[in-house]
Amino acid sequence: xxxxxxxxxMLTAARPQAVAALLRNFRDLDLAEEAFQExxxxxxxxxxKNGPPRDAASWLIMVGRNAAIDTVRRGSRLQxxxxxxxxxxxxxxxxxxxxxxDEANYRDDILRLLFICCHPDxxxxxxxxLALRIVSGLSVKQIARAFLVSEAAMEQRITRAKSRIATANxxxxxxxxxxxxxxxxAVASMIYLVFNExxxxxxxxxxxxxALCEEAIRLSRLLLRLFPTEPEIMGLAALLMLQHARxxxxxxxxxxxxxxxxxxxxxxxxQLIAEGLALVDKAVRHGRPGPYQVQAAIAALxxxxxxxxxxxxxxxxxxxxxxxxxxxSPIVSLNRAIAVAKVRGPADALAMIEPLADKLGGYFYxxxxxxxxxxxxxRTEEARVAFDRAIALANTPAEAAHxxxxxxxxxxxxxxxxxxxxxxxxxxxxQPMRP
Amino acid sequence: xxxxxxxxxxxxxxCAWSKEHDDAVMAKLxxxxxxxxxxxxxxxxxxxxxxxxxxxxxxxREPPLVIDGPFAETKEQLLxxxxxxxxxxxxxxxxxxxxxxxxxGGAYEIRPVGRFFPGKTAS
Numbered sequence: 187x188x189x190x191x192x193x194x195x196m197l198t199a200a201r202p203q204a205v206a207a208l209l210r211n212f213r214d215l216d217l218a219e220e221a222f223q224e225x226x227x228x229x230x231x232x233x234x235k236n237g238p239p240r241d242a243a244s245w246l247i248m249v250g251r252n253a254a255i256d257t258v259r260r261g262s263r264l265q266x267x268x269x270x271x272x273x274x275x276x277x278x279x280x281x282x283x284x285x286x287x288d289e290a291n292y293r294d295d296i297l298r299l300l301f302i303c304c305h306p307d308x309x310x311x312x313x314x315x316l317a318l319r320i321v322s323g324l325s326v327k328q329i330a331r332a333f334l335v336s337e338a339a340m341e342q343r344i345t346r347a348k349s350r351i352a353t354a355n356x357x358x359x360x361x362x363x364x365x366x367x368x369x370x371x372a373v374a375s376m377i378y379l380v381f382n383e384x385x386x387x388x389x390x391x392x393x394x395x396x397a398l399c400e401e402a403i404r405l406s407r408l409l410l411r412l413f414p415t416e417p418e419i420m421g422l423a424a425l426l427m428l429q430h431a432r433x434x435x436x437x438x439x440x441x442x443x444x445x446x447x448x449x450x451x452x453x454x455x456x457q458l459i460a461e462g463l464a465l466v467d468k469a470v471r472h473g474r475p476g477p478y479q480v481q482a483a484i485a486a487l488x489x490x491x492x493x494x495x496x497x498x499x500x501x502x503x504x505x506x507x508x509x510x511x512x513x514x515s516p517i518v519s520l521n522r523a524i525a526v527a528k529v530r531g532p533a534d535a536l537a538m539i540e541p542l543a544d545k546l547g548g549y550f551y552x553x554x555x556x557x558x559x560x561x562x563x564x565r566t567e568e569a570r571v572a573f574d575r576a577i578a579l580a581n582t583p584a585e586a587a588h589x590x591x592x593x594x595x596x597x598x599x600x601x602x603x604x605x606x607x608x609x610x611x612x613x614x615x616x617q618p619m620r621p
Numbered sequence: 622x623x624x625x626x627x628x629x630x631x632x633x634x635x636c637a638w639s640k641e642h643d644d645a646v647m648a649k650l651x652x653x654x655x656x657x658x659x660x661x662x663x664x665x666x667x668x669x670x671x672x673x674x675x676x677x678x679x680x681x682r683e684p685p686l687v688i689d690g691p692f693a694e695t696k697e698q699l700l701x702x703x704x705x706x707x708x709x710x711x712x713x714x715x716x717x718x719x720x721x722x723x724x725x726g727g728a729y730e731i732r733p734v735g736r737f738f739p740g741k742t743a744s
Contacts, residue, residue: 191642192725192726195634195635195637195638195642195726196634196637196726198637199631199633199634199636199637200633238726241696400639400640404636404637407636407671407673408633410673411632411633411672411673414673414689414690415688415689415690420673420689423673457670460670461670461671461674464670464674465673465674468674468676468689471687
């Protein structure tokens with residue numbers, strides 16, 4: 187392995203803690219980031235010669251802090267008279283601060299850094315981009331690639347997000363328990379959004395966008411290390427792992443969508459599944475269920491069975507029922523209808539989703555599922571109309587192609603051996619929790 | 622004589638590895654372990670999942686306390702182990718060095734095995 191390889195991993199690993207501490211010191215995101223960059227440059231020079239420091243994050247915080255103070259000094263010299271005594275005061279203060287890189291602070295530091303990225307003033311896409319840039323340290327180029335936009339456009343998006351943050355009132359005092367819990371919840375949903383952004387993909391884009399899913403998983407592990415006894419964070423991490431484990435089986439070699447039921451389960455990532463299942467088990471012991479845990483439990487039911495036909499749809503129906511009560515949402519009801527169709531048949535499922543037409547009329551999966559239920563009931567004309575609507579609303583070409591396949595089968599005569607399938611679980615599609 | 626080579630590393634670092642990097646490290650380690658296997662020196666090997674998946678049972682009280690997370694809250698965590706069969710410490714250190722070249726960073730703790738039960742599981 188090259189030197190740069192291990193240094194790169196160490197810098198990436200230390201980044202959230204280091205940037206977060208620098209942010210607490212300077213209370214300025216740009217300054218904190220620049221200080222960290224400078225510290226990284228010095229690390230690249232120093233570490234190959236002197237070996238890695240015992241504590242990389244502390245090293246980077248110290249060096250970054252000093253570098254930033256130099257910058258401030260130089261800046262002030264260029265501007266006006268440097269108030270020398272003020273500068274030396276600053277250095278003294280920093281030395282004292284440097285000794286306080288303690289474990290108690292760092293948890294809230296990192297949480298704050300994550301929390302800043304989910305500021306309610308920021309549109310979702312900016313939140314995600316900012317988190318990937320600031321917390322994960324992905325380059326603008328990498329993020330642009332994952333979002334399938336130009337580098338210039340992404341640069342602009344991030345700059346805009348940062349200037350909003352700069353004018354927003356970011357709380358720097360240590361949060362109380364209620365405030366902390368609120369932050370954790372906000373950060374969790376931001377991480378979920380990062381994941382979803384990566385999950386909405388076609389096969390051609392899968393490589394680039396998978397990075398978003400992997401980054402979301404890494405962030406969820408980071409959050410879980412900060413709050414190791416929070417069952418909802420276990421649930422979140424488990425949900426992401428169990429879903430991402432299926433990524434290698436989501437498309438066939440021609441790039442077509444492969445439904446959960448038809449996926450080659452041998453392609454699923456067993457290690458991620460093991461980790462996800464372990465976290466679900468741990469979370470359940472707390473007896474404090476929440477939406478992420480329930481969704482993870484549903485994903486776990488799929489992950490645990492080797493053959494699709496062994497899926498426990500009754501249990502999945504129950505879990506979606508629980509989720510509906512916790513977090514009423516037409517999307518959740520739509521998901522539940524898929525399970526209901528398996529357990530009680532398409533008529534019940536159709537009756538369940540018809541009232542959702544108002545809210546989900548512009549939603550691809552609604553029409554896809556509705557078409558499939560209608561088709562199972564032999565109402566082919568209505569099914570055709572529903573599928574046409576779905577195609578018009580598809581998010582990716584692969585989704586459109588998948589529905590078109592059903593239409594083709596419809597056109598080619600009703601029973602051609604293979605029954606027309608409905609999506610066996612929408613969790614293989616992105617699911618905005620609150621459409 | 623059997624020895625356990627206990628692998629310690631900063632988990633934040635190993636979790637920051639990209640999939641490509643992880644695969645590359647595993648491939649390199651595979652070359653070393655395969656060689657050991659051919660020489661009949663290699664016993665069970667395990668890579669443990671991240672400590673976020675860990676649960677600790679404190680059995681120094683009654684009833685025992687089940688807590689989330691690893692036993693020790695240290696920077697470096699036990700992330701896996703190798704059991705090797707060697708003639709003495711020098712040989713184990715050589716093996717550990719070779720593994721270390723394939724996967725730098727962190728530390729290996731070499732511990733002689735007192736009693737060894739190969740065990741039997743269904744899977």
